[in-house]
Amino acid sequence: MKALKTLQIIITILMLSWLLPWVWKLATDKPQNNPFVYYSSLINSFGIRSTINETTLLTDARDNSYTQTQFDSILPMVYYRQLAREGQLPDSLHGQEINQRIIARNNFFYRYRPSDKNQPLIPLYALFESMPKRIDLEMPGDIMRLRKKPEFINPDTGNSNTHKSARFAIELEKNGFVGPPSLIAGNPTTRKSYDEGYVIVDQNKNLFHLKMVNARPYVAKIEMPEDLHLSWITVTEYPTKTFYCFLISKDGRLFTVQTDGYKLKEIPTPSFDPETDNLLIMGNLFHWNIQVSTNQRQTTYAVDAHSFKLVNQYTFETLPPKEWLQSSIFPFSINFSSANDKFIFPRIKFNGWTHLPASVLLLLGYLALQYRKKSWCPVTTILLLVTGIYGLLAFLLVGDTKHI
Amino acid sequence: MIKALLYKEWLKTRWFILGATIAGLLLQNWLFMKTGRSLRLVGAEHIWDVIINRNQFLFTELKYLPLFSGALMGLAQFLPEITNRRIKLTFHLPLREKTITAWMVGYGIGVLLLLFILQTSILAVGMSVNFAPEIVANGLLTVMPWYVGGLWAYLACAFVALEPTWRQRIPNLLVTVALLRTLYLSDFPAAYQKMPVYLMALTIVLTLWTWLSVYRFKIGRQ
Amino acid sequence: METVIECRNLTHYYGERCIYENLNFRIAKGRIVGLLGKNGTGKTTTINILNGYLQPREGECLMLGHKAGQLPPEIKQRIALLLEGHVQYAFMNIQQIERFYSSFYPNWNRAPYYELMKKLKIAPGQRISRMSCGQRSQVALGLILAQNADLLILDDFSMGLDPGYRRLFVDYLNEYARAENKTVFVTSHIIQDMERLIDECMILDYGQLLLQKPIDEILNTFKRYRIHTEREPQWERLSGILHPEKIRDKVEFYSFNGPEQIATQLQQQNINTEQLKTERLTLEEAFIGLTGKY
Numbered sequence: 009m010k011a012l013k014t015l016q017i018i019i020t021i022l023m024l025s026w027l028l029p030w031v032w033k034l035a036t037d038k039p040q041n042n043p044f045v046y047y048s049s050l051i052n053s054f055g056i057r058s059t060i061n062e063t064t065l066l067t068d069a070r071d072n073s074y075t076q077t078q079f080d081s082i083l084p085m086v087y088y089r090q091l092a093r094e095g096q097l098p099d100s101l102h103g104q105e106i107n108q109r110i111i112a113r114n115n116f117f118y119r120y121r122p123s124d125k126n127q128p129l130i131p132l133y134a135l136f137e138s139m140p141k142r143i144d145l146e147m148p149g150d151i152m153r154l155r156k157k158p159e160f161i162n163p164d165t166g167n168s169n170t171h172k173s174a175r176f177a178i179e180l181e182k183n184g185f186v187g188p189p190s191l192i193a194g195n196p197t198t199r200k201s202y203d204e205g206y207v208i209v210d211q212n213k214n215l216f217h218l219k220m221v222n223a224r225p226y227v228a229k230i231e232m233p234e235d236l237h238l239s240w241i242t243v244t245e246y247p248t249k250t251f252y253c254f255l256i257s258k259d260g261r262l263f264t265v266q267t268d269g270y271k272l273k274e275i276p277t278p279s280f281d282p283e284t285d286n287l288l289i290m291g292n293l294f295h296w297n298i299q300v301s302t303n304q305r306q307t308t309y310a311v312d313a314h315s316f317k318l319v320n321q322y323t324f325e326t327l328p329p330k331e332w333l334q335s336s337i338f339p340f341s342i343n344f345s346s347a348n349d350k351f352i353f354p355r356i357k358f359n360g361w362t363h364l365p366a367s368v369l370l371l372l373g374y375l376a377l378q379y380r381k382k383s384w385c386p387v388t389t390i391l392l393l394v395t396g397i398y399g400l401l402a403f404l405l406v407g408d409t410k411h412i
Numbered sequence: 413m414i415k416a417l418l419y420k421e422w423l424k425t426r427w428f429i430l431g432a433t434i435a436g437l438l439l440q441n442w443l444f445m446k447t448g449r450s451l452r453l454v455g456a457e458h459i460w461d462v463i464i465n466r467n468q469f470l471f472t473e474l475k476y477l478p479l480f481s482g483a484l485m486g487l488a489q490f491l492p493e494i495t496n497r498r499i500k501l502t503f504h505l506p507l508r509e510k511t512i513t514a515w516m517v518g519y520g521i522g523v524l525l526l527l528f529i530l531q532t533s534i535l536a537v538g539m540s541v542n543f544a545p546e547i548v549a550n551g552l553l554t555v556m557p558w559y560v561g562g563l564w565a566y567l568a569c570a571f572v573a574l575e576p577t578w579r580q581r582i583p584n585l586l587v588t589v590a591l592l593r594t595l596y597l598s599d600f601p602a603a604y605q606k607m608p609v610y611l612m613a614l615t616i617v618l619t620l621w622t623w624l625s626v627y628r629f630k631i632g633r634q
Numbered sequence: 635m636e637t638v639i640e641c642r643n644l645t646h647y648y649g650e651r652c653i654y655e656n657l658n659f660r661i662a663k664g665r666i667v668g669l670l671g672k673n674g675t676g677k678t679t680t681i682n683i684l685n686g687y688l689q690p691r692e693g694e695c696l697m698l699g700h701k702a703g704q705l706p707p708e709i710k711q712r713i714a715l716l717l718e719g720h721v722q723y724a725f726m727n728i729q730q731i732e733r734f735y736s737s738f739y740p741n742w743n744r745a746p747y748y749e750l751m752k753k754l755k756i757a758p759g760q761r762i763s764r765m766s767c768g769q770r771s772q773v774a775l776g777l778i779l780a781q782n783a784d785l786l787i788l789d790d791f792s793m794g795l796d797p798g799y800r801r802l803f804v805d806y807l808n809e810y811a812r813a814e815n816k817t818v819f820v821t822s823h824i825i826q827d828m829e830r831l832i833d834e835c836m837i838l839d840y841g842q843l844l845l846q847k848p849i850d851e852i853l854n855t856f857k858r859y860r861i862h863t864e865r866e867p868q869w870e871r872l873s874g875i876l877h878p879e880k881i882r883d884k885v886e887f888y889s890f891n892g893p894e895q896i897a898t899q900l901q902q903q904n905i906n907t908e909q910l911k912t913e914r915l916t917l918e919e920a921f922i923g924l925t926g927k928y
Contacts (some may be wrong), residue, residue, distance in 0.1 A: 012624045015617055020583070023590040128602035130464045130550050147457050151464075153544070161544060163456035196465050344597050352557075352598045353606045405583035412628060416737040424725055496721040500687055504715050506707040506738050630703070632688030634648070 013409045014387065020402040021395050022342060026354075028398070029341035032334055045322055047295050047310030048082040049102065054308060054322040055083045069322050085111060085292035102294060111293065114313075116246045118254065120287040125240045126349030134196040135160075136203040138219045138226070145198040148220070152176075154208070155188040172223075179225035180218070186211040193241035193253065200245050207241045207253045207265070217252065217270070230270045236261075239282045254289075256282050262298070276318045278307035284348055295319060304328070335359035336366055339396045367396035374400060385410045413507060414515055421489060421519040428488040429523060432481045436531045443471050444538050451542060463547055469554050469601045471535065478531075478562025479592070482524055486569020489520050494573050499629065513626045517619060520566055528559045553602035557595040560611045564592055567618035574625035576633050584625075588618070636663040638785050638817040639684065643693035646679055653679050654841050657693070661834075663784075666811055666818040668828045668849075670921055671838030677821040678718060680838075681789045684819075685715060698785065711739055714783035718790045720774040724763035728773060731762065732780070739781050747776035750806070768799035775803055779810055786811070788820040792827050800824065804831050829917040839925055849917065856920050858913040859896055861885050863905050872899050877926045888923035 043058035054069040057079070066079040080087040084097060088111045091097040100106055133152045136145050150160040150169055157177040160169040180187075187210060194206035205219025205226070215230040215238070240256040251264035255272070260280035263272045278300040280287060290297040291313065299308040303326065310320040340358045345351075371392045378384045385408035392399040447470050450459055462468045493499045502516075503509050532555065539548045568588035575581045591614060595604075604611075637660045644657035653676040661667050671677050682688035684695055686703035695702040700709045723731055728751050736742040754769050762773055771791070778786055788807075792800050804827050811818050822828055828835070835852060837844040845852075866880050874895075878887035889896060897907040915923060 009624070009627055012620055016587070016621065016624065019591070019614075019617065020587050023587055026594075027590060128550065128553070128600065128605055130546050132460070132464050132544055132546050134461060134465075147461070149457060151457070151460060151544070153546070163460045163544075166542075166544070196461070344594055350598070350600045350603055351606050352594075352603045354594075354610065405586070406580070412624070412631075413738050416734050420723065420726075420734055423723075423730060492723070492725050496719060497717070498721055498723065500685070500717055501715070501721065501723065503687070504685060504710060504713075506710040508707060630686065632682060634688075 009412055010409050013406075013412050016406050017387075017391065017402050017409070020406050021391065021398040022354075024398040024401055025338065025340055025356075025395070026342040026344065028401075029334065029338050032338070036334075040326070042301060042306050042326065043324055045297065045299065045306070045308040045324065046083055046086055046290060047297050047308070047320060049294050050082050050084070052320065054310070054320065055079060055086075056322075069320075085115065085294070088112075104293065106293065113247045114291070114293040116244070116248075116289070116291045118242065118244065118287075118289040118291070120240065120242065120254075120256065120282070122283055122285070122348035123350050125282070126351065128350065131192075132161075133192065133194060133206060135194075135205060135218070135220050136196070136198075137223065138203045138205060138221050145200065145203055147198060154192065157187060176218075176225040179227045180216070183216060183227040183229050184212075184214065185216050185227065185229075186214075191238055191241060194243050195245060201247055202245060202249075204243055204245050204252055207243055209238055209241070213237070215255075215265075217265075228270060230265055230272075232272060236263075256287070258282065260285075262287070273316060275316055276309055276311055278309055278321070331359075332362065336362045337397055339363040339367065339394070339398070363396045367393055367399075370396060370400045374403065383410060413505075417505070417507070417512065417515050418519055421516060424492050425485060425488045425520075425523065428484055429527070432484065432527055433530070436477060436481070436527065437534075439473065439477060440531065440534050440538070443473055446470075447542065456542065460543065460547070463543070463550075463601075467601055469551065469599075471551065471555070472599065474531075474535070474555060475558050475596070478528060478559045479565050481527060482562035482565035482567075483569055485520055485524055486566040486573065489516065490570055490573035499574070503630070509626060509630060510623070513623060517567070517570055517622050520570065521563065521619070524562055524566055528562060532559065550602050553605045557604040557607065557611065560615065561592055561595040563615055564588070564595065564618055567615070567622065568592065571618065571621045571625055574622060574629060576625070576629045580628070580633070591618070637661070637696075638663050639695070639697055639819060641680075641683075641693065641695040644680075644683065644690050644695065645692040646676070646683070646688075646690045652841055654838070654843070657843050659836060659843060659846055661817060661819060663817050664815045665834050666808075666832045667820070667834045667836060668832035669819065669821045669836045669838065670825060670828070671821075672840075672925060675838040675840055677838060678789060681787060681821060684787060712784040714778040714781045714786045716774055716778055716786070716788040716791055719793055720767070720771040720791070722762055722770065722774050722777070724770075725761060727759050727761050728756070729759070731773065731777065735777055735781065739783075741782040743780050743782050745780075746810070747780035750776040750779070753802075767794040768796060771795055771799055771803060775806060779806070782814075784817060786816055786818045786820075788818065790821050790823060792822045792824040800827050803827075807831065825918040825921050826916070835917070837921065837924055844924055852920055853915065853917065855890050855892075856888065856915060856923065857890075857893070858886065858888050858915055858919065858923060859893070860911040860913065861900070861905070861907065862909055865905065867900060867903050867905055871903065876923060888920075 041059045043056050045054050045056050048055045051068060056067050056069065058065050066074040066076065068074070074082065080090050081096060084091055084101065088097055088108055092108050097108070098106065131153070133154065134148055135152045136148055140146055150162050153159045153161060158173055158180065160172045161167070162169065189208045189210055191209035192206055203219065205217065208216045208218055210216060215232045217228040217230055219226045237258045238255055239258040241253055243253045244251065249267055251266050253265050255263040255265065260277065260282055262275045262277040264275060266273055275298065277298055280300045284302065286301040288299040294313050296311045296313055297308055298311055299306060305326055306324045308322045309318055311317065312319055338359055340356055343355050343357065344353065346355060371389065374388070374392055375384070388399070388403050388408040392403070463470065493502060502512060505512060532552065535555065536548055536552060539551050571588060572581055572585050575584055639661040641657060641659050645655045646653045669677050669680060679688065683690050684697060684702050686705060689703060697705060698709050698712060700706065723734070726734060732744060732747055736744065750772050754772055756765060756769060762770060765773070791803060795803065807818070808831050810816070820832065829849070833849055834846065835849050836846045862883050863885055864883055866885065869875060869878050874889050874891040876888040878885065893910065893912045897910055900907045900910070
């Protein structure tokens with residue numbers, strides 16, 4: 009019976025450590041405004057648009073202020089449409105002809121969040137025809153299951169197309185593919201300009217490119233350094249067709265696989281943990297802005313779009329939220345969800361020892377009260393010291409193990 | 413004697429069992445009709461695409477059915493016991509209190525498990541007709557916390573109802589409601605797939621807690 | 635004599651409030667014992683302790699030789715229980731409830747149950763919840779009789795019953811208990827009924843057991859006295875006088891002492907006792923005499 013009561017107290021404490029910090033956050037949290045940072049090759053610095061107290065500030069990394077018009081003109085790759093409308097878009101930049109079409113074609117926007125990777129997936133894949141007879145992509149009419157061997161299933165009947173499955177199986181095997189895959193990436197949507205199929209890591213950590221061309225399998229093995237362990241792949245299918253995909257390694261390195269002979273090219277990236285940090289790449293004709301956001305800071309690299317050399321960098325330190333009050337009240341907190349994944353499971357976060365003074369005070373209060381009542385419970389005392397306010401509230405709610 | 417004890421539980425819950433079974437069948441029937449209609453109208457490939465790539469679950473209407481089933485089962489079984497403190501009669505029956513409690517709660521869990529297994533079997537079989545096993549498995553993982561929610565709601569009712577004092581009943585209610593809330597935190601399909609151990613452990617704890625309430629009743633907390 | 639119920643040094647408090655301290659009593663086999671007391675003197679508390687629904691702060695109770703609260707099933711089989719308000723499984727009908735209970739008790743005897751049920755004007759299959767209070771009391775009584783237990787514990791059996799049903803209940807129980815040599819322990823608010831039923835009486839007052847005596851002994855020895863006198867006697871010099879009251883020149887009091895002893899004591903205070911009246915009491919009057927009107 010004591011054990012059951014203890015369990016009741018502990019579970020009450022755990023529920024409180026989930027709900028109270030949540031209520032606290034609900035009552036106190038403020039928006040986190042990270043600035044928009046974009047490299048300007050015209051001023052060799054970053055244009056920064058930040059919002060402080062609901063006013064927008066336009067500056068650069070050297071603290072010069074700009075008007076909106078000035079800001080537009082230092083970032084023509086961002087505001088080219090605005091500039092074009094006002095007739096302010098130059099004909100050429102850095103000796104390269106530019107116009108709206110060229111800029112739009114070369115601009116890309118790539119975002120990676122840890123939750124892209126950490127979420128429940130259904131391992132079925134639509135493999136499109138990469139050379140459709142008509143301009144637009146069409147749904148393939150079947151769906152690929154890729155385990156040891158590929159299998160194409162008709163959703164209407166549930167039957168598999170054995171002929172097609174066998175043809176793809178032979179082609180994959182010929183290229184050394186060993187299923188089932190450990191990682192597979194593609195964009196199974198018709199709302200893209202062309203299709204590059206799937207990029208796949210097999211059982212032996214080899215990298216493959218699989219697509220369907222004229223109803224036939226196309227498989228290519230992509231050479232990759234032995235020590236490269238991939239965490240995530242994004243097939244890009246950008247209009248410029250210079251690379252097939254982004255590869256993110258487990259240690260936070262970033263590569264592109266070039267369309268030119270499947271060569272890997274490493275992209276300089278700020279220190280990056282694919283499990284917790286967000287990655288944002290804003291590319292244009294001349295430079296890529298590679299931005300990594302962690303809880304503490306947002307670092308932006310400007311990288312030359314041709315040589316991939318680091319040109320400039322800017323770090324914005326995120327103001328640490330004022331958590332001292334919270335952590336001096338709450339010894340720990342439990343969360344069931346996280347921005348970094350789509351799974352639900354309990355995760356406990358300890359807030360260090362700053363809660364000790366408050367916990368000791370609560371404990372003294374408890375002891376004084378119980379001294380007068382002449383009933384003192386050692387288990388409650390320990391729980392109070394370790395769990396602070398949660399322990400006290402649990403005691404008030406469900407009592408202690410001495411009085412069941 | 414056990415047969416008679418179960419007979420009493422049956423008398424209390426037979427209308428609930430009939431109602432819950434019919435409600436479940438009707439709801440599932442409706443959901444399958446709805447799915448069938450979508451399949452006819454927009455085609456299987458599109459529906460598969462929506463499920464696989466846009467994280468849609470076709471049977472979200474099932475979400476609170478087990479919860480209500482469990483809660484109603486608990487009320488059907490334990491409300492008649494606590495009105496007029498009839499539980500005193502039950503515990504005066506010539507069986508040990510632990511035996512009585514275990515059979516009563518066991519009966520409730522048994523009935524709910526049968527009901528839930530029936531419902532999930534129909535769901536699994538019905539989904540298998542139109543969808544790949546991967547999609548069916550994902551669907552079952554999606555409904556898992558909901559059905560666990562049904563069991564927890566039942567056990568919570570037993571725990572709260574059998575507790576003899578209001579002073580303790582309210583905290584018990586709050587804690588069990590908080591626990592139940594943890595099962596409905598995400599609508600993302602299969603989001604609870606890492607949770608089976610947590611779900612199992614707390615199911616056991618909640619089952620045992622019933623005995624905590626009975627014990628408090630036995631020692632005469634008022 | 636075999637002891638069926640025994641309570642030793644029973645002490646119970648609700649929070650700070652003392653119900654009783656060091657309560658001791660025993661009930662012998664074959665006796666019909668009534669537990670009387672005003673509201674809040676701990677009648678139901680005692681029943682709850684006996685049945686194991688309450689742990690006393692101190693002391694213990696033995697039922698058929700086993701500690702209350704830890705009765706093994708075979709002892710529980712020998713004890714029939716009537717809860718306050720004739721509470722029963724109201725969602726059953728009379729056949730269902732008989733079938734239900736019969737499998738718990740090896741000596742189950744359905745005849746008296748159905749005999750009583752025949753007297754009730756109820757539809758077959760009518761649920762107990764849809765019966766009147768009186769009808770329900772007969773169902774509860776019938777079940778207790780059918781159980782054929784050695785010890786019957788009845789908590790406030792007269793509550794909510796009209797006089798007809800009360801009489802029916804008492805007569806039936808009385809006849810049954812005496813014929814089968816059952817031990818019965820009852821509490822009731824309505825003391826008139828008890829007089830027809832019980833042969834021994836326990837009276838609880840706040841915090842203590844006032845007395846436990848055979849009912850004949852109480853009615854034969856406990857008397858009310860009346861006398862006309864201008865002068866109020868000095869009560870503190872008298873012994874064995876209970877609840878004296880003086881309204882104008884009328885003096886009234888109760889005592890276990892005989893009339894001669896009372897007269898002698900009053901004469902010592904120079905009170906004329908020629909008109910001293912001695913009155914035999916009903917149990918209800920005796921109860922008031924013992925516990926006071928307030």
